[in-house]
Amino acid sequence: MEELNLVQAVNRALARAMADDPSVVVLGEDVGRDGGVFRATDGLWTRFGDERVIDTPLAEAAIAGVAVGMAAQGLRPVAEIQFTGFIYPPIDQLVNHASRLRTRTRGRLACPMVLRAPCGGGIHAPEHHSESPEAMLAQIPGLRVVLPSSPARAYGLLLAAIRDPDPVVFLEPTRLYRALREPVDDNGEALPLDRCFVLREGKDITLVTWGATVVETLAAAELLAGEGIAAGVIDVATLHPLDQETIVAAVRRTGRCVIAHEAPLSGGWGAEIAARLAEHAFASLLAPIQRVAGYDTVMPLPRLEAHYLPSTQRIAAAARRAMGFA
Amino acid sequence: MTASGASLSRFIGPDGLAVAALPDFARDAAELVRLYRAMLLTRAFDEKAVALQRTGRLGTFAVSLGQEAVSVGVAAGMRAEDVFLPSFREQGGQLWRGVTPLELFLYWGGDERGSDFKGPRQDFPICIPVGSHPPHAVGVAMAFKLRREPRVAVCVLGDGATSKGDFAEAINMAGVWNAPAVFVVNNNRWAISVPLARQTAARSLAQKAVAAGIPGEQVDGNDVVAVRATVERAVERARGGGGPSLVEALTYRLGDHTTADDASRYRDDAEVSPHWAEEPVLRLRRHLTATGAWDRAREEQAIAAAAAAVNADADRYLATPAQPRETIFDFTYAAMPADLDAQRRAALGGA
């Protein structure tokens, strides 16, 4: 099996989907000859031609809107927004059109599109290139929001997103694009779009996270293990619709939970998860749910971003706080 | 008239010879030398920025190699009290208006203090989300108009940015309101890997003004005299109540898109090399030399002076400690809300 990094896994999934299904088209800025600024679409233009791998003018709202039209016609567009910092004009298309075409037409028209965008901080990128807007996307009814944290999960989830009959926003953590490699079987097998991934079992506390923060959370679990605390780790890669069952079941067993994410604390997706736990695991909770998140501030520029991103130390400290409740 | 139907203004050709009677400012050799030195400073800044980036001491950076005449010429066509709204490749204009190399290094080095300009206090910070700033220029212009101030907002954007809805919306609104705003398209023929022909089917970008009902014209963007004269005329017309306009400056991106880009993936040397004969610094040097205002000794002295100015600020930049981490919070609101202050205190407590 080939060892791939996350961006290569995305590339393989795109190539596989295009080879399997002639209705899959890729569009976006610089996705063609250049192969995408992160090389996610590398080689696709040469292999599938410029009718299916389309370099667009610089116009994000129209990229998303064009994808809506294509999808309504039965194509499977995979549109790239170069960075999530530029996803805000497309949110109009997502809210007012993509996510509700099925509802508005009582199922007559559907919108099987995927909007891919790199997201998150930690790569010393310029201004507007490091934000994590998953919660504002996950709040849109009718839309799926997926944020993988490993090459194999990115591969299987992207295939699932492309095959899904509804619109999916697929966010890719830039910090993990080249951070790690793992064996990825390019077998065309999709992963379910509504299951969390249990990355580590642990009876004392449940650490819930997604995206690049999975790395710091796993490190925190390791640190805690050295202190005699068995921490489980759940990767909520499919943020919306949410796999409440897996999270609630785990916290019912441990009674303690830390939720960690890069996006700002208030109204972050961690707030939704905490509310679900309060509703469905209340009787099992032994400590208040702890959240470790970005602050309610503008994402700082690179020289200070490390102070903003949830660190292993902050996650471990939150877990110790939770363990401190008798 | 050019093939596009708009007239292209040019005073100095690629060989450095005047092709038309020069505007008044350009008959003053000292003024031409000032423009020339500003382009040299821009080039020196870009070179240093790339060197710092390559050695891990600066973030991703967008060089303006070959486009210095647009940036400098636009700023030279403005008055100090006007407001400049630059894209991310207009360091030449920013430097002309008094933004320091230190501030630019700080910004591109990932430090917000780089946008706290000590010189042009009302100029906008660099705009990274492409094409999202033309509406700001309309708003700035309408504030001037409301207060009866004879000032003009000048927005520079790229050819790629003209594909954004925000741009079309802004020039349309400026036209309706007769806003004192000038929009300059720095047409370097590329938007990362996308060449102009794949950006638009329009024969020129200047003609986008037609639909907005405002004047549009093309200028040779490698002729700093033409850029300055054209922008000055547009700015003074706007100042006098004559309304907004669009200027398309034709130049060429000689370098990679940014330090994160490798242009050899999508364009070859044969495409790029002819444009080196057109580039603006060489052109003005030829002109100055031909008119006896310049020689090798002055050239060497000027290059050394530009490098020294840039290097001194690079040293200051490298010696500038990072901001304390509480500054992540401190500028979010005018006054610190209690709710955010709680986060701030927790962060400082290490929790």
Ligand SMILES: Cc1ncc(C[n+]2csc(CCOP(=O)(O)OP(=O)(O)O)c2C)c(N)n1
């Ligand atoms: C809204 C938006 N989309 C995409 C990007 C990524 N990006 C940065 S520069 C650029 C090309 C800009 O082309 P142009 O407007 O011609 O300016 P130039 O880079 O040539 O100066 C792109 C696509 C961005 N910064 N903002």
Ligand SMILES: [Mg+2]
């Ligand atoms: Mg351009």
